[in-house]
Amino acid sequence: MGTLDYIWLGILAVFQGPEFVSLAGISISVTLAMIFFGFLLGVAVGATPGLAGPIAMAISLPILISIFGFTPDALLPVLGFLIGIMKGATIGGAVPAILFNTPGTPDAFMTTLDGHPMARRGLGGKALRVAHFSSVTGDTFSDIVLIICAPFLALLVEGYLDLPEKAALLILSMSFIAAAVGGSLAKGLISTGLGLLAAYVGTGQDFYPRLSIGNEALSEGFPLASTVLGVLIVGAVLHELALYWRRRDDGTAGTVMETEANQRLSLREIGRLMPYIGRSAVVGTMIGALPGIGSTLAATIGYTVGKRRYQKVRKDDALDFGEGVPEGVAATEAANSSVSGANLIPVLSLGIPGNAAAVFLILAAESIGGFTPGPSVFKFTTDQVNPELVIAFGLFTCMFLANLMNWTIGGVFMRAMAVMTRIPKQVLLPVVLLLTLTAIYVQETAMAAVWFTLGFGVLGYLMRVLAISPLPFVIAFILGGRLEDTSRQAFAATGGDPWFLVSSPVSIAFMALTAIVVVAAIRRGRTD
Amino acid sequence: MPSIWKTLIAGAAMLATATGAMAADWTPPGPIKLLIAFRAGGGADTQARLIAETLEDKLGWKFIPEQATGKGGLTMAAALKKAPADGTVVGMAVTETFGYNMAAAPNAGMKPSDFAGITTTAGFQMGVVSASSKGWKSIDDMIAAAKGGEPIRFGVMSPRLADIAYLLGKAQGVDFNIVSVQGGRAVLDGVNAGDLDVGFMAGIQRAGVAAGDLVNLASALSVPLEQTPDAPTLATLGVEFDSDGQFLFVGPAGMPQDAIDTMAKAIAETISDAESKPGGLIKKAFGGPVIIQGAELDAQLEAGFQSSEALLKAASE
Numbered sequence: 001m002g003t004l005d006y007i008w009l010g011i012l013a014v015f016q017g018p019e020f021v022s023l024a025g026i027s028i029s030v031t032l033a034m035i036f037f038g039f040l041l042g043v044a045v046g047a048t049p050g051l052a053g054p055i056a057m058a059i060s061l062p063i064l065i066s067i068f069g070f071t072p073d074a075l076l077p078v079l080g081f082l083i084g085i086m087k088g089a090t091i092g093g094a095v096p097a098i099l100f101n102t103p104g105t106p107d108a109f110m111t112t113l114d115g116h117p118m119a120r121r122g123l124g125g126k127a128l129r130v131a132h133f134s135s136v137t138g139d140t141f142s143d144i145v146l147i148i149c150a151p152f153l154a155l156l157v158e159g160y161l162d163l164p165e166k167a168a169l170l171i172l173s174m175s176f177i178a179a180a181v182g183g184s185l186a187k188g189l190i191s192t193g194l195g196l197l198a199a200y201v202g203t204g205q206d207f208y209p210r211l212s213i214g215n216e217a218l219s220e221g222f223p224l225a226s227t228v229l230g231v232l233i234v235g236a237v238l239h240e241l242a243l244y245w246r247r248r249d250d251g252t253a254g255t256v257m258e259t260e261a262n263q264r265l266s267l268r269e270i271g272r273l274m275p276y277i278g279r280s281a282v283v284g285t286m287i288g289a290l291p292g293i294g295s296t297l298a299a300t301i302g303y304t305v306g307k308r309r310y311q312k313v314r315k316d317d318a319l320d321f322g323e324g325v326p327e328g329v330a331a332t333e334a335a336n337s338s339v340s341g342a343n344l345i346p347v348l349s350l351g352i353p354g355n356a357a358a359v360f361l362i363l364a365a366e367s368i369g370g371f372t373p374g375p376s377v378f379k380f381t382t383d384q385v386n387p388e389l390v391i392a393f394g395l396f397t398c399m400f401l402a403n404l405m406n407w408t409i410g411g412v413f414m415r416a417m418a419v420m421t422r423i424p425k426q427v428l429l430p431v432v433l434l435l436t437l438t439a440i441y442v443q444e445t446a447m448a449a450v451w452f453t454l455g456f457g458v459l460g461y462l463m464r465v466l467a468i469s470p471l472p473f474v475i476a477f478i479l480g481g482r483l484e485d486t487s488r489q490a491f492a493a494t495g496g497d498p499w500f501l502v503s504s505p506v507s508i509a510f511m512a513l514t515a516i517v518v519v520a521a522i523r524r525g526r527t528d
Numbered sequence: 529m530p531s532i533w534k535t536l537i538a539g540a541a542m543l544a545t546a547t548g549a550m551a552a553d554w555t556p557p558g559p560i561k562l563l564i565a566f567r568a569g570g571g572a573d574t575q576a577r578l579i580a581e582t583l584e585d586k587l588g589w590k591f592i593p594e595q596a597t598g599k600g601g602l603t604m605a606a607a608l609k610k611a612p613a614d615g616t617v618v619g620m621a622v623t624e625t626f627g628y629n630m631a632a633a634p635n636a637g638m639k640p641s642d643f644a645g646i647t648t649t650a651g652f653q654m655g656v657v658s659a660s661s662k663g664w665k666s667i668d669d670m671i672a673a674a675k676g677g678e679p680i681r682f683g684v685m686s687p688r689l690a691d692i693a694y695l696l697g698k699a700q701g702v703d704f705n706i707v708s709v710q711g712g713r714a715v716l717d718g719v720n721a722g723d724l725d726v727g728f729m730a731g732i733q734r735a736g737v738a739a740g741d742l743v744n745l746a747s748a749l750s751v752p753l754e755q756t757p758d759a760p761t762l763a764t765l766g767v768e769f770d771s772d773g774q775f776l777f778v779g780p781a782g783m784p785q786d787a788i789d790t791m792a793k794a795i796a797e798t799i800s801d802a803e804s805k806p807g808g809l810i811k812k813a814f815g816g817p818v819i820i821q822g823a824e825l826d827a828q829l830e831a832g833f834q835s836s837e838a839l840l841k842a843a844s845e
Contacts, residue, residue: 070568070593071577075700163707163723205687206706207599207633220596220603369568376717383739445594485710491724492707493681 003380010393013076014401024506028352034077035398038084039405040413045085047094050425051432052105053089054356057082059435061364062443064477075391080398086357087402090139090337090412094131096331099124104421107295107336110303115331117324125263125415130273130326131252131333132411133265134240138281138334140403142341145285146348147396154349154378163189163490164500170483170512171501174354174476175514177292179467179521182215188521191463191472198222198456199480205488217448226442226452227477228363229436232356232469234453235460237433242461244425276306280334286333291354292471295339301326302335330386334444341399347373348392352479359474367443403437554786556615559590563611565604568825571732571813572775575649576620578806582640582798600686602636609642613780615787618646623773627832628688632840638749640833644783645825647792648774649799650814652730655744655753657737659719662726667745667760672725674702681705681781683715683727692748692769693728699766727844728771731814733741752819754815759802760761769839773832774818776825792821 009125013031020033041060041393045051064081068074091104098115111131118127184207201211202221209219277491278304287298306328307321315321321328344361346352351374352360365371377388440453463470494500544629562580566572573595580591595605597782601621608805611617638779664670664733674680674697682697682704690706697704706723710716712732718724719742728748736742737755744756750769753759762770779788801807810817820828 070595158721203598207602207629207687208635222597367568369573376721379720380623383741384735441610459667489709489723493705495703495705496681 002382006386006389007393007481008305009385009390010395011397013286013390013394014080014397017076017187022158029397030174031076031080031394032401034081034475035084035401036405038081038469039088039402039410040084041087042088042090042411043092043410043417044420045087046089047095047104047414048092048423048428049096049100049102049104050428051084052093054360055233055432056085056089056358057357058229059432059439060085061360061367062439065364065367068368070324070368072368072391075365075371076394076398077393079361079395080366080401082357082361083366083395084402086340086407087139087399087406088413090340091132091135091406091410093336094135094333095128095414095463097419098127098131099418100421102421107299107339109296110274110299110332110333111329112323113303114324114328115324117322118329119224121324123263123324126265126326127329127417129263129265129411130282130329132414133270134273134277134280134330134334135333136403136406136410137277138198138284138338139341139406140283141281141504142288142338142343143403145289146341147398149289150345150348151378153345154375157349158375158378161235161506162351162504163486164505165476165488165510167483167486168501168507168514169350170352170479170486172510172514173291173346173350174472174483176290177475177515178472179356179517180290180292181294181471183395184467185521185525186469189468191468191470192476193475193521194459195476196480196483198227199477203332203416206482207226208332215508217452220455222452222476222477223449224363224366224439226449227456228359229475230301230441230453230456231460231463231473232359232437234457235464235470237429237436237456238272238463240425240463241429242465244429269326273326274494275309276327276331279305279309279332281338282329284335285342288339288354289345290345291343292472292475293350294355295336298339299332299336306331337355348377349375351375353475353480356471356474359478362478376447378446532774536735546708549636553625554615554784554790556589556787559592560711561611561617562591562593563596563604563607563617564593565596565601565619566626567684567713570711571809572620572622573816575775575809575814578809579594579649579798582804582806583794586798587794599633599636600629600759602629602633602638605630605638605643606636608778609638610782613644613782613784614698615783615791617643617780618777618779618791620775620777621708623648623684623829623832624688624723626829627688627695627773628836631833632687640826640829642781643829644779644781644788646777646779646788647795648776648820649795649820649824650810650816652749652771652814653734653753653755654748654771655733655735655737655756655759656731656746656748657715657719657729657744658726658741660743662743664726664743664745671700671702674700674704680726681707681723683707683709683718685709685711685715685726685728685730685764687730688839689748689771691839692767692771694843695769696762696765732739736815743823747752750805763788769842774820775814778803785837796821805827807833 015029017029017031019027020030021028041056045056046075065080068077068204093108094111095101096104097111098119101112105108111325115127174192178192179185202209202219204210212218283302284298287293309323310327319325343358345352346354347358351363365373371391377392379386437450440449460470490500501511564573564576577593580593593724596607604619604621608619630638636690658664682693684693712730715727715729716732719727733742737744742760744753747753747761750770750772797821798804799807799810802811
């Protein structure tokens, strides 16, 4: 079993799974069909203001699991669907940003700056084509970096990091996420701390369920799906509803104008856009590889970098960034789309999720079982097949198939999705809430899980009101168990050394970086 | 009608009802919830799911497998204890849950008599296993290394095994750094990655030992391991306790006897057939089926609970 055999097995796993339909004698596997459906759903939710990829991933996951079950065969169809959503949503977000000046996803805000003025000048179709081309290019670049880097990083981690260093790395990642997400370190730390607190209810090595105050429902701990969906989805829905309640009189006027005859992108124009797309793709990929920062910052930096270059080469009479230039759309869309692939580098090599989409991929893998994202995936065993590695290459195949769909049919679907912007929020939000609660009940089959979800929804709402990002909460909740286990194991393995976190040069370096991250965030807070 | 015909028809009718009744002594009133005390995707979880799947095909029953992990099976046991005792909820765990773990957690308020044993399915081929790259050929090499000052990280997947590892070190005059991890796969991964030097593995080591990557240094059972019969047992190494135990299906106490008997019989038939999926898995990973049922099983669980007191006492000295 060499590396190439594993790659080949991964590709086969996607194409040869159970048959979905047979078209003209060619058998279409379930996984392939699921990527396609996920992709369609992704484009649609990306184009719908108030919805985003993670919401669709969250709601579909329990439904998918109830269809496909908990067997390892379910992994690729379910993960393929989620990846389809992830990829589709990256292009969908630009649609309402350009046509209606309302970003479909938060990271498409910068797209409105140039995309909407272009639409007002009658170049709506062209702006969408620029957004599509830049998005897909950035995304594909990011995926290539992921596939090259993740296995090596994983092997490095497994080869050089001992238990104390792994514990230190988890602490560093969580501090980094707390410091990087949102504006304030204190708020990030509060969010992380609450996540850890929730993770430690009812768990642990002792036979007595800790922190459960004698309550039976608490003694099994909070279900992963209830906590994550409650804080991320229900919290967002409640917050949106509250905003809608206050602003329901505001109407946003649509302006779809395609007065100019030529909406196509010529090769020359593509050549002119490539320097912007290239820079933004690199920026987005680098940001994506760091857990927790996310695509909104990538879009901002990509736009700023693009603007700086544009002002150097611009002719005096040409339009500037912000007045409707295709370069502005390209710089933003390439940056925010190239985050998604690289974001899976820490997921697959360390098991540390960096954004909400990655959280749901991990949630799927943990719920189904048989695939534990982390360094042990990339064991190239030669005497017998490592099924997790096959799944990993299957995932890469899914990503490239979704990219292929993006390249070929994505543009057409994207332009057809303008209609999604017309769905009124007072209809959309309750539907999302109902679907989420139903999905939770389907997966957990206990009313306690629904109450937990609503409880965490209120928590998520309050966090949003207080401008505390819920992402560190969710990531800390997911990593809390591992942090405890790894620390306990490192403590035991070093023979009960209380200084195990600073026992080797690597762990000292990780802990020093943790301190630097925190101090830097405090200093940044003071200067702002 | 001649009376001989009458007799024959009556006889045939009786036979028909009798065989009919034997094929379905008991049918579940609805789908059966199967609470699995093991992490999804591991060998034990796969075993439970394959048995459920095969019974579904054979008997037309419907199973809903569900993970109830944590606290050495006590999470599952607590849920099972509360469940209706009509055969619609059963659980799968290891005998250790009802012995050591219940004895060690008096707060949880559970004892074996709260449950009805259905059947055991398989034993463990529990060995003390190291990576062959460590260079240890026997347990003596490891003890020598420990005496030479090398810290030994000993991976265990339950508190009972942690106690046994401690007693092994005590009997041999060395101290191990005993590291608790979740499940046998985590021990295997830790040993392979070099995070652990040695650990207990309950059958998962088979392929690695056959390929020469892993070494069974000792048998943690009262009998030698099938794969490495020359490895010494714990008793010969001065430990008076062993890790003998089985995987088992249980129901809540008060489950109807015909439900227990029907399920026990069906499971035993499935796992005894090496051609069936669960039978093949049990043969390959756990060294073949071990079937203990009825009063014998209940007595064994009760005895395991009582004798665990002795191990708890020995390990706390």
